[in-house]
Amino acid sequence: MFGDVVIIVVKVVLTLVWTLLLALFLTWVERKESAVMQDRIGANRASVFGLRMFGLFQPFADAIKMLFKEDFAPTFAQRTLHWLAPAFSFFFVSVTMVAVPFGDTIRLFGRRIPLQVVDLNAAVLFVLAMLSLGIYGILVSGWASSNRFALIGSLRGAAQLISYEVALGLSLVGLVMVFPSLSLSRIVEFQGGHLFGFLPKWGIFLQPLGFVVFYLAGMAGTKRVPFDCPEGESEIIGFYTEYGGLKFGLFMFTDFLEVIVLASLATTLFFGGWQVPWLGDGGFAFPWGGGLKAAPWVVTVLRVLAFNLKVLFFCWLQILTRWTYPRFRYDQIMDLGWKVLVPLGVVNILATGLILAVR
C-alpha cells in the first residue's frame, strides 16, 4: 500500500517535471527554430558567467523577468476569477499528461510498474474532457477581465475550441473502432503488431484521414498561430489583454504545454506511442529475416527514447507550422472546422466501418 503511494507520487512528480521542463525549453526551441527558418540566429545572449550555451538560459531569464514584474490586475476586474483563470487554463492542460504512457512496464523491486501515471480505461474520453475544460480558462479570463475586447476574444476562443472539439472527437471514433479500446496503454499495445508482415501497425497507416483531421483539430485547440484568433496579440485584442507578469506567462506556458500534449497524443494514438518498429519484448525481429537480441532494460530505454523522440518531432512540426502560415480569418477557421474537418471525420468513420464490415 505504502509502496504504491510512493510509486504514484514519484511518477506524478517525474511526469510533471519532465513536461514542464520540456515546455520551458520549447520556448527556446521555438525561438531558435523560427530564427533558423528565417536565416537568423535567435536569442543567444543570455549567459551564466559568460557561458552562453546557444542561449539555453533564455527560458530562465524570461521566467525571472516575468516573476519580477508587477502583479497587475485592473480595478474593474473581478479579482477572484481573474486570479483563477490562468490556473484553470494551466491545470486542465497539464493534468492531461497523466493518461499518456511514456513507456512499457518495468520491473523494479519485484513490482511491475507501468510507465504511466494512471492507466485509465477511458483515457481517450478523459483527455478529450480535459481539453474541453480548458475552454473555461479562456472564457473566465475574458469574462473576469471586465474588458469588452477581452470578452469578445474569449468568446471567439470558446467558439473555435467548441467547434474543433467536435472534429477532434469524430477523428478519434475511427481510431477507437480500429483499436477496440479507450485506454491509451491498450491502444499503444495494439499498435505493436504488423500490417502485411512488415509495416508497423500504427494508427497513421490504419487511419490516415483520421490523423489529418485529428492533427488539424488539435492544432486549432492549441490556439497557436494559424488558429490564434482568440489571442491575436499582434493585431486584434484577445482574451488575456488584461493579464501581465506571471499570470500572462502562465497563459503562454499553457500554449506550449498544449503543444506537448498534442504531440504526445498524436504519438500515442497514431504513431505507436513507445513502440519501436519491429522491437518486441525480447529484441528486434526484422521483416527481412534475422533479429537482434536485447536485454529488457535496453528495450525499455529504447522505447522511452522512441516516445520522446516522436514527441519532439511533433513539437518541431508544430513550431514549423506556426512559423509558416499566417493567421486564418475567423470565418475561415469556422469554415475549416465545420465544412471540412467535421465532414471528413464523418466520412472517415463511415469508411472505417465499411472496411471493418466487409473485411
Add this chain to the structure above:
Amino acid sequence: MVKGWRVVREMVRGAAITSRHFFVNMTFHTLRLFGLRTRRKGAVTIQYPEVQKALSPRHRSLHRLRPREDGRPSCVSCMLCVTVCPSECITVEAAEDPDPEIQKIPAKFVVDLNRCCFCGFCVEACPVDAIRMDTGEIRLATSSRPALEARLDKP
C-alpha cells in the same frame, strides 16, 4: 472543391519553403559548429556589438561643427538650421567675434537629441557647410535626458 485542393497545394509549398530554409541553414550551422569552414553561413545575422557593419558614407549620425583652421567652429550663427529644423531641436545663441573678418560666432550651439529626427535638413541648409552629420557615432543612448543635449560649440 478545386479551390480546396489549391489551398492544400499552396500550404504544402509554403511548408516546403520554410522547411528547406530550416534544413539548409541547420546543415551549415552544424558544419560550422564542428569547425568545418563553409563558404556560406547559416544565418545572415551580424552580431552587432562585436561585429559592426561599415556605415554608408551618406549615413546621418551624430552632428558635429566643422572647425576653422584655428580650431573654433566655423558656424556664423545665421540661424538657418534653427529655422529649417522640423523638430525645433537646435538652439543657437549668437555672439560677436573679436576678429573683424568674422561677423558672428555661436556662443552656444545645442542640438537636443531628445527631439532630433536625424533628417539632415540642417546640413543641407547651412550656407557655410559648418554643421555635418558624419561623425559615425550611432550609440547615443544615455540614462538621462539632459545628457542628450549635445553642445556642439565645445569640443
